[in-house]
Amino acid sequence: MAQTQVAVQDVTDQLIEKYGYDDHFHDHHDGDKYQSNFITHYVFSMDHKMIAKQFLITGMFWAFIGGLLSLVFRLQLGFPAEDMAWLKPFFGKWIVLNDAGVGTLSPEFYYAMVTMHGTILVFFVLTAGLSGTFSNLLIPLQIGARDMASPFLNMLSYWFFFLAGAVLFFSLFLSTGAFSGGWVAYPPLSALPQAASGSGAGMTLWLLSLTLFVVSVLLGGINYVSTILNMRTKGLSMWRLPLTIWAFLVTAIIGLLSFPVLVSGFLLLFFDRSVGTSFYLSEIYIGGQALDHVGGSPILYQHLFWFLGHPEVYIIILPAMGIVSEVLAIHSRKPIFGYKAMVFSILAIGFLSFLVWAHHMFVSGINPYMAMIFVLFTLIIAVPSAVKVFNWLATLYGGSIRFNSANLFAIGFVSMFISGGLTGIFLGNSAIDIQLHDTYFVVAHFHIVMGVAAFFGLFAGVYHWFPKMYGRFMNEFLGKVHFWFTLIGAYLIFWPMHYLGIAGVPRRYYSFDNFESFAHFGGMNQFITIAAVLVFIVQLIFVINFFYSIWYGRKVKVKNPWGATTLEWTTPIKPGHGNWPGKIPTIHRWSYDYSKDGRDFISQIEPLSEEEKKTAHH
C-alpha cells in the first residue's frame, strides 16, 4: 500500500514535469515576499490558503458566539419559569431580578439575542465561514493557479469581514442593546429608535457592520469569478471543472448581483433613519407623536431585502452542495452521477433564485396577483433541487463507500436537504403559506435545509480538506462521534418545530403564556432546549479535534491520501506559496474518473490512453 502510494506520487511529479507548463513563477528568488515574516504570513497574508484558514477560524469563532446566544434564548423558551439570576454576572442589566431575586431575561435582550444569532449565523458563519473558506482554499488549488487573480483584494476581503465582525461584536455591549428587530431588519421597526431600544445605536452599528460585510463579499466575489474564468490551467475547460468550482462560481456571481441591492436598501434605510427621508415610512404615530413621514412604503424594503435574501440562502447552500458532490464522489469511488445535470441544476438554481424573492412576502400586503408568479417560480426551483438529490443518491449506487467523517457528513447533508427542501414546497404555495408564514414551521424549514445542511457541508469540507490545509488528519473516531450526535441532535431540535408551526405557534415569541392556543407545548420546548444544549456541547468535540489536530494530528504521509483525481492533491503535502514547486500541471480529463478501466482513480493530469481517446466523450 505505502509502496504503491509512493509510486503514485512519483508518477504525479513525473506527469507534471512532463506535461506541465513552466510559468517561470519560481525564477525570481528574491525571497518570498508573501510569507517572509509573521505579519505578512499569518496576519495580512495574501496567500489564498492562509486567507482560507483565516476565514475558517473566524467563522468558527462566530459560530461559537452565535450558538451560545441561541442557547441563551432557548433557555428562556424552554424554561421560562426557571430562575436565570445565575446569568446576571454575564449579562448584567439584561437579566431582570424581581423582588424575590428570581431572574428573567428581559424581552429586549431576548429579541437582541435572536437577531444577533440570525445575523451572525447567516452572514458571518454560513456565508463568510463557508464560501470564504472553501472558495479561497480550493479555487486556485483545483484550477491549477498560483493564487487568486488579486491576492491583495483577497486580503482586503478578509479584513473587511473581520472589521464587520468587530463592529457587530462591539454592538453587543451597547447600553441600549444590540439591534433587536430580527435579522431581516424590517422598517419601520428598524428605522425608528423610538420603536425599540435596539433600533438606536444598535441598528446603526448593525447597518455599518453589514455594509462592511457586503464590501468583503464583493471583493471576494470579484476575485473568485475572475480567477475561475481566467486562470484555469491548460486543458481545464469549464466542463472539466469539479462541481465545487462550479458552485463557487455561481455563488460568487449571485453574490455580486444581489448584495449591491441589499446595500441600496440599507442606504435608503440609513437615509430614513438619519436624514428624514420617507422611503419606507408613512403615516406613523409612535412615542406619542405623529411623524412627518408620508408616502413611503415599508414593503419596498422587503422587496429590496429579499431580492438579496433569497439568493443569499443559495449563496449559503451552493458551496455546501459543491463540497458534498465532491466528497460523495471521492469517498464512494465513483464519478458524480449526472455531472452535466448537476451543473445545469446549479445554473438553474442560480438563475431562478432571483425570481422567487417575494415568496417571503405572500402576506405582507403585496398584490395577490403578483404572488402567483412567485409561487410558480418557487415551485419550479424545487425541480433542479430534486434533480440534485436524485443524482447524489445515484452516486452512492454501486459505490465502494468509505465511511469516514467527511463522507458521513456528506450523507447527512443529503438527508437534511431532503427533509428541509420538502417543507419548502409547503411554504412555496402561497395558500398554505398564509397559515405557516412566520410560524415555527418556517424556523424548522430553514434551519434544516439551510442551517444544519450548510453546516454539514462545512464539516464535510473541513474533514476532507484538513489534510490539505494542515498536513495532518483530524481524528476519525472523534469525527464520527461528532457526526452521529449532531445528526440525531439536529433532528431532535428542529423536527418538533414543524408541529409547533402547524399548531400555529408564531416565531419570535418571547413567551407563549399569553395565548391558550400556543401554551400546550411547554414540554416540547423544554425538550428542544435540552437537545440544543447537548448539540452545542457536541460541537466542542469538533473544535477540540480541530485545534488538537492542527498540531498533533496524524501526519499526512502521501500527497493524495483520499485517492482523488483533482489538482489540489498533486501539490506537495504542505504546499508553499504558488502551490506547485515547479511547473503547473495541465489537465487532460474531467475530474471524476473513478473506478474506470479497472483503476481506482485516474488523476486529471494523466493524459488519455489510446483506448480512451477512441471512446472519449468527456
Place this chain on the structure above:
Amino acid sequence: MIALLVLLCLILLVIVVIQIGRISEVAGMIRGEEDIERDSNYWNSRLGLVFMVLFLLASVGSAIYYKNYMLGYGPHEAASIHGLAMDQLFNMTLFFTGIVFIITQIILFWFAYKYRGVKGQRALHISHDNKLEVIWTAIPAVVMAILVVFGLNTWNEIMQDIDPDGDHIEIEMTAYQFGWIARYPGADGVFGARDYQQITGRNPLGQVWEDPANHDDMHTNEIVLPVNRQVKFRLTARDVLHSFFLPHFRVKMDCVPGTPTFFVFTPTKTTEEYRRELSKYAEYQVREDPNDPTSPMLWETFNYELACAELCGTGHFSMRMIVRVVEEAEYKAWLENQSSYYLTSIRNTDFDPFKGMEIEIDELSEASEGGDEEEETDLSDYDELEAEAEGSGSLSEVNTNID
C-alpha cells in the same frame, strides 16, 4: 463560582476528548488503517440503517402523537370556509412530500449500507443515464405542476374581495405597539375618515370628528363575528409592521403603516361549537390547572385568539385579542350593546368640533344615548383595554402610547 465550574467542566471535556482521540489513534496504529477503515464501514453503514429506521418511525409516530394539537387535524378543522380548502391543500402536499421523504431517506441510507466499502470491492463506473435523468426531472415537474394549479386556485379564491352585493360585515383593525383596536362602522356601515396626524391618547385612531360617518363608529375590546357571514377585515398599523393572525381561521395578513390591507373570510363555527368539538378529545379533557380539581377543563375555556405574527418590538408576543364567533342573533344583541366612541368619549368635550351643537346620530344602540354616567363607564372600558394590553405581557416596558 459558576464561571469557575463551567471552566472546570470545559477543561475536563477537553482532556477527555483528547484522550479518546489519542487512544483511537493508537488503536489505529496497532491494527492498521485499512482494518480500521473496513471496521468503520461495517459499523457506520449499519448505524445509518438503524438511524433511518428510528428516524422514520419517530417522525411518523410523533406526528400521530401530536395530531390533535395541530391545526387541520382532530378537533382543529378549520373554522372558516377557505380554511378547509387550505387544509386540503396542506394534506395533499403532505401526501406527495411524505412519499418522497420516506422513499428518498430509505434509498439514501440503504444505498450507503449496501455499497459500503468491503475488501476487494470495486465501485462501478457509471457517470450518467440520460433516460433515468429525464424521468426523474419529469416526475417532480409534474407533481409541482399539480401543486401549483391547486395552490393558485385556492389562493385566488381566498384573495377575492367581498361580493359587493353580498351580505357581509366589515371591521377595521388597527395594530399598535402592543395591542389592537377594533372598529365597527356602526349603523351607517361606513368607517369615518382618519388622519394619523390627529391621533392622540383620546383619539387613538385619529378619527376626523368633522366627518359624520365617524360619529357612530364603535371601538370594541373584543372581536365578535356572526357565524356563516362573510367578514372583511380592513387592516392597518399605527407605528410599525404587525400581522393580523387568526390561526383557527387560517387568516394572516400584515398590518402596514400607510398601506391599507385586508382579508376576507367566512367563519363557520361558533366558539361554542368549537368547544364542543374539543371536548371530545382527551387532550382537552384536562383541568386548566392540573393541580386544581376545581379549575375548568381546557375545552371549556377555549377561545379563538388574534395574535401578532410580525415582529414589532418587545411586546410582540403579547398582542392578544379574543375573537368570539356567535349566532347571528347574539351578534346583533352584542352590537346593540356597544356604543359609539364619539358619543362616549368625544361628544361635547373640547375635542368635539360640534360641541354644544345639535347633531343627528343614527345609533344602533340604545345604551349609549344615556347621560354622562354612561360615558364615564365606556371611557373606563377603553382604559381597561389599554390596561389589558399593558398587563398581558407582564412587562414593565410595554408602552402603549395611548395617553
